[in-house]
Amino acid sequence: VGITEYAERCARAAPPGVALLTGLARALTAEPAVLLLDEPWAGMPPRHARALEVLLRDLAAEGLAVLVVERELEPVLGVCDVLHVLDGGRVIAAGAPAEVRADPRVRDAYRAVTTCRSTAGVAPRRAELQRAPS
Structure with missing residues (x-):
């Protein structure tokens, strides 16, 4: 390994x-x-x-x-x-990686997540953003 x-x-x-x-x-x-x-x-x-x-x-x-x-x-x-992407506990996309990545539902789900860096140089951490109401 x-x-x-x-x-x-x-x-x-x-x-x-x-x-x-x-x-x-x-x-x-x-x-x-x-x-x-x-x-x-x-x-x-x-x-x-x-x-x-x-x-x-x-x-x-x-x-x-x-x-x-x-x-x-x-x-x-x-x-x-093959990928299966879940959002809110439901499968929103499934298929080959290229297909899943191009799926607008996947892009929308991942747009709600960003990577942040501390100004002190701390390792990246995830910050989940609230989605705007539909």
């Missing part, structure tokens, strides 16, 4: 992305038929995020079923063959 450089270090001292990849490696030792991931890119540094994308594509190509629940659209676009 691309974390051999951390093999001799204490797991508690590992960066968040490495901790997630360590858990993923542990799960893969059981040779599961399905891999379920809940927001795997949350808080992950870009280097490890890219490694996760490549790994998930490789695992799927080897025949492993991978189900990802993710609040951010961008990370899953290059990984998933």
Whole structure:
């Protein structure tokens, strides 16, 4: 899973992305038929995020079923063959990544979410904006 450089270090001292990849490696030792991931890119540094994308594509190509629940659209676009987007607990779009990304309902749903950066240089955090009444 691309974390051999951390093999001799204490797991508690590992960066968040490495901790997630360590858990993923542990799960893969059981040779599961399905891999379920809940927001795997949350808080992950870009280097490890890219490694996760490549790994998930490789695992799927080897025949492993991978189900990802993710609040951010961008990370899953290059990984998933089929996307289902929910808004308010209802499926608003389903299909190939390019189709889903182009769907106006998806654009409207994601327009309500923005990424903010603190002026103090703190890592990005999500801020949900209230939608205007329809």
